[in-house]
Amino acid sequence: MLVSYRWICEIAGFSPKPEELGDKLTFSGLEVDELQTVGVGFDNIVVGVIKSREPHPTSGKLHCVTVDSGSGVVSVVCGAPNCPGPGSRVVLARVGASVGEITIESREIAGVPSEGMLCSEMELDIGPDQEGIMILDGETEAAAGTPIDDALGLQDWIYSIGITPNRPDALSHRGIAREMALLYGKPFDPSVPEAAPEGGDPVGKHIKVDLIDQEGCPRYAAAVITGAKVGKSPFSLRYRLHNLGVRPISNLVDVTNLILLEYGQPLHAFDLDRVADATIVVRRASDGERMKTLDEVERTFTGDDLLICDGERPVAVAGVMGGIDTGITQETKNLLLECAYFNPSMIRRTSKRLKLASESSYRFERGIDPNMADDVLRSTTHLICDLAGGTRAPGPMDCYPVPIERKRVALRPGRYESVMGYPVEVQEMRRILKGLGAVVTGTDHEFSVLVPTNRPDIEREIDLIEEIARVVGLDKIPSLLPRIQSCIPDREEYEVGMRVRQIMVSLGLEESISYSFVPEEMLVGMGLSDRVIKIANPLNSKRETMRTTLLAGLIENLKRATTRYVGLVRQFEVGRTFHDEGGELPLEVLRVAAIMNGSRDSWIGEDHGPVDFFDAKGIAGAFIREFTGMDPVFEPVTDLDYMHPNRALRVVVGGDDVGVVGEVHPKILADQKLGRGAVGFEVDAMKLWGMRKISVASPLHEFPPMVRDVAFLVEEARDAAPIEDALRDACGPLAISVSLFDVYRGKGIEDGKKSLAFSVVYRSREKTLTDEEVDTIHRTAIDSITTEFGVRTR
């Protein structure tokens, strides 16, 4: 909210330094985001008095005037249609003045010399009016040459204050002024508004109010003014509204806006002559009922919306916005001022449902003071009659069947100390509560506090404790370290995440954190859109679906990197995937996935080629071994839409399916406009963690190893692993390692075949093995393989 320093000082009756006041407000809970000085920087811009006015010799649209600048008479060419005649006061920018972007110089305009410029509000940035130049007659009697900021009292400081939802009292200048008095320890005693002149029929003759819905509208007060004349508000009022971000419109409307800003009470002004049957009915809408609001939008209502109606139709959405048919116009003479208190929740629901928020609904939904209608109507009618003429119809018009009373709340000063950790004098507590407008009785051990109705947020002891704490200042509170009870750590998932990260980082991959929501079409393309969770109100279609796989985000990273000409991506991610299992909340699964593309590490003159399936398989295997102490088993898989049909394997650990490793399906990559060759894996981290084995160190071998190699000539289509497994079995317990070390095709090998070369390490824990023993075992093993697989050695 924007707050005028001068205005709150006028209300509070004293004027501290603007910056100091800003700090005090911030440290009492009204955070000043910005403090802006306005109405300064008008060097050489002064009150000028027109001495003569002649038409321009050649241009029909221009006038040539002479102006008393206070330091001599200057000639000025003026193009404004409202250029006034002799005796009028205007705003003169003398030579050397800066007006907006331009610096005023002596120059010829259409052949006539001009030594200055007559300015409009808009040009000086002190109002929105750009129809013509400012004419100060009636606004100031200041002599020619008086600086314009002095003549019009322009200087002010505007605070931009972030008002938290618990402080509806601070949504007005009176509310801020009250806070200001409290913070400076001054009494708050604002002036009581004068009464408006009364005349004509009593208000009851002009209007009848039928308050049907008392739940939605606990209070409906009103006043009637007759014989007013719509016109322009004086500059001082328009300037104040302009600085506070409100566009001046006409005296009648400007006054209701000014009162809103002063008291925080939204008012609605109806053109009384357009209210049918001189009747106001406050009731719920019927489902489907319609009305066009002031913004010229046709609105449709439900039975939960509160409407203000006349004898025939709805005339306002209560507390939100008026109807277009009964608003104030340039012709309005008689007006009905509504000053009501509406149910905050209902106003909020209506405002949300209609997606229509206003200064009025903003305040009603936070809760205004229901008991300020008398002062507000007195002040409003006085101001309108003062500016627009007319008289107030005598007598009260106030439907307030069940007045809202002040709440009584108990406060134990001792409780304050135990919650805040330091004591405040009882007298100081009483002073602060009284400064809030509360009445404090009771004992020094337990106050009985009667809370003012402008503070609907104060209902409990803790609310009063907070009020005292914020006024005293949180910086007064000492810092203490608490005695913390030891606990048995219970943070498995957190630690699992960290452990996964450590291993993956040590394998040379960088961690990615990508959004948990992905485009649904991507999951559909991957065949992973089953049991998917969708966001009801997504930011856009790219972020509408919760991921069921971490690979989706990693592929998006790959795409982003590629479009930015980054050729190499080696990333992993640890995070949750989301799956609808029919429960209230979805299943969230902690997974780890990786993706890689581009070349392998190589050095100058070397080329180790691009990464392929085996890089992914190697990293997945290394991760699982390190993470669980178990060897993964890789099994064939064919039913995956997102992996290459012949280059993907299911990862199985301890007999349980834990994930997939493979080359990403070229079709998925093509969908993202990516080339082939990205590989990756994804496994279930918590499942793996549950399988981990305790690490066991075996005794180290003391006797020397004997190494024997063997190569088998096999059909191209035959896989290596079954032969390796069979060989391991055949070589027996003395073979501590059997590993494939070469796959050879080409010279010396017939077409359609390949040579698989294995290295077997024999080693005994009891003795040094002899050549003869090893050769015997080895030969027998080879024979069993050639027989079992029908292959020969090479």
Place this chain on the structure above:
Amino acid sequence: MDPQEIINDLQKLADRFDDSVNALATEQQIRDLQASFLGKKGEVTMLQKLLGKLPGESRREVGQAFNQAKQRITSAAGDAIDGLVNREAREYLDRHTDLTLPGRAPSMGRMHPITTVMYDIVDVFVSMGFDVALGPEIETDLYNFGKLNFPDDHPARDMQDTLFIKEGKTLLRTHTSPVQIRTMLEKPLPIQIVAPGAVYRRDDDPTHSPMFFQVEGLLVDEGVSFAHLKGVLQAFLARIFGRDVRSRFRPSFFPFTEPSAEVDIECISCKGAGCNLCSGTGWLEILGSGMVDPTVLEGVGIDPERYTGFAFGLGVDRIAMLRYEGISSIRLLYENDPRFLEAFRR
């Protein structure tokens, strides 16, 4: 045979060995040459066979000459081999290598800057005796709002623009605060936890990401006061931003704490003078905090007369952006550009 002649022959053999051995290039050649002199059929060995035929008195003298010749040859062979090894070693040492070529760097993995910062934050509190709790990222409206004292139809709900799964029922958690509720419902008192994790809001601009990370803290026990909140948070800020960091507590509003405070630190860039980072204020808002609202405690079955507590929440992204330089937009953190991720060291 004249003993002196034999002695002369031995002398000549040894001289010849000396002459030949130094021209040889490998150890094997030297050994072969040595064998052709001293081996079974070597020239010295053959000559030695004549020794027995010599008269007794000269046998001793000639025998000594044999020993000397054998020693000379053996030692010359040894010297030659040593010389050879030294020459290879010298050549190995003298060989030129272009050391200006780049090193072979293995590719290195790194944790995401968010993870690094989150870990550091959590570590401070764990060191103080807090445990770590996590919760679901998709939450119920009840835990995300209701139990945290956000009434239905209350403007406090506008403070957090929400991504809903089912409006009014389930949603992407807007803060880590529902973990407070889950922990208080599940764990015995006293409670001291921090809860790191992803949270979501319906915001997307250079200063707001629809997903970001928070760390929540909660301590509930008998006799916990606002002074303890200040003590713990000031200790935390000193650990993360340095011992000299200045901080200030400003009253604020959160539905689930009362009294509530926002905490600012003196701008780490300008040290309070005012700069772009702090929008000229000299201060940076760093976290929100307060005493757990009695209504929240009652809602989870804790007696607020007996127990009090404090809670706080801080933005990990914000702290990452303060700790590292050059993160011009929060969204960069979630684009995972390899060039960006490479920039961060612990």
